[in-house]
Amino acid sequence: MSVLGTSGCALSGGREHRHDGLVCDGDEHLVRAAAPFLQAGLEAGEAAVIATTPRAAGALRDAVGSHPLLHVVDRAGAYQGRTPTAITSLRRLTDRYTGDGVPRVRVVGEVDFGATERHWLEWQRYESVVNEALAGRPLWGLCVFDARRLPAPLLDAALATHPALLEPGGAPADNPRFVDPADYLRDLPVPEEPLEATPPRLTALDVREFVGLRHALATELAGTRAHPDAVEDLLLAADEMVSNAVRHGAPPVSLRLWTAEDRIVCTIGDGGPGWDNAFAGYGPAHGDDLSRGGMGLWLARQLCDHVDISGGPGGDGVRVRLTVRLR
Structure with missing residues (x-):
């Protein structure tokens, strides 16, 4: 045993959770890929949640239109400051909507990675961890990465941490650059202090x-x-x-x-x-x-x-x- 004791992450054996990525270069690209993803969920009776920047949320809401199962939430509330809290928030969000009888929740989310490499690292870990930490939850997440403003290390992280990438039209395609989460996390550096x-x-x-x-x-x-x-x-x-x-x-x-x-x-x-x-x-x-x-x-x-x-x-x-x- 060690200083960590038994504080591992309890992971479900199920695989209901999906964790896809979308690297886009503008609102048009975002809408062409993410709007069909949201619409398909709504047509299947699933809840659809948007947790992005206000600009991206507005573009998606305009494209999808009004629907009782479409919800726009504050990004800061969905991805609260520290990464374990963000995971807990997504679990609760999923439980809340499925508790109302919907079969699954689709979330289009956009993390605020912060301004420094030190902050980036915490969210890089998060993007890999959620592949396991949310396993078994009826949640289909689509993580948005804006290629116009995010630095190369974060765009590389997007490709390494998502098993599938969304194509224009909303269809997911297997991502050959995906890295097994345990391997990815072990390879991340421990920054010098x-x-x-x-x-x-x-x-x-x-x-x-x-x-x-x-x-x-x-x-x-x-x-x-x-x-x-x-x-x-x-x-x-x-x-x-x-x-x-x-x-x-x-x-x-x-x-x-x-x-x-x-x-x-x-x-x-x-x-x-x-x-x-x-x-x-x-x-x-x-x-x-x-x-x-x-x-x-x-x-x-x-x-x-x-x-x-x-x-x-x-x-x-x-x-x-x-x-x-x-x-």
Whole structure:
């Protein structure tokens, strides 16, 4: 076992979920491909949801026309800030509409990848993870990528993370560039953190319990400009990761803390045998049965802006790096 404990993603064995991509170069291209996709769903009695930029949503709504099963939702609400929350939002959206009796939900969505490569990485992970994390849900997602404004790495990610690509006219075609999600996630880099090359603000090299350590962490963070909510998020996430390491990992369990004007960084490591679950933390380990635990890494991913994991199977332990940005 390791610092991650049992916090993997509970994946369904079903394959009702579809996850297609559309790389387009303008509104006309978008409408020619996505409008027939939405119309086909409406004609089959399925719900159709648009969660794109306002401009794209307007073009699609005009093309499809008014329909009681067509819904335009706020993109920021559908893809809430952090990726596990976005996955939860899509699950709930699907459950809400299918609970009203529709057989399936079609979603045309457009992620806001953010302004930096560091933010891009979180959503690149998301685009691959949802192939498994939403498996079994009666959801057919169509992810829109605007070739006019997205950088090449994100367009490459679009091709690597979608099993099929939509053609003009709304027909999906198998994507030969699709990469198995587990392989794709393992190959994504763990970005360097410059703060780690500097002396930590707090170091604990052999953690056996968290009460005293939490007090020390809180004391250090009280001397920063961090908002109390950001401090509490980091404390809770670190608590979960240290608890997993102490309960399930091998000693020594360590913690290091760095602070800067724009972020807090905390690493937790253990001496366990390593880890090889690419989907860990994108859902509770035991699905909807939260009473069984397995929520540590899932909570950490929701509380922190970035969660980076290093240490593969057979390696020298596992390290989780938590980053909370100070806004």
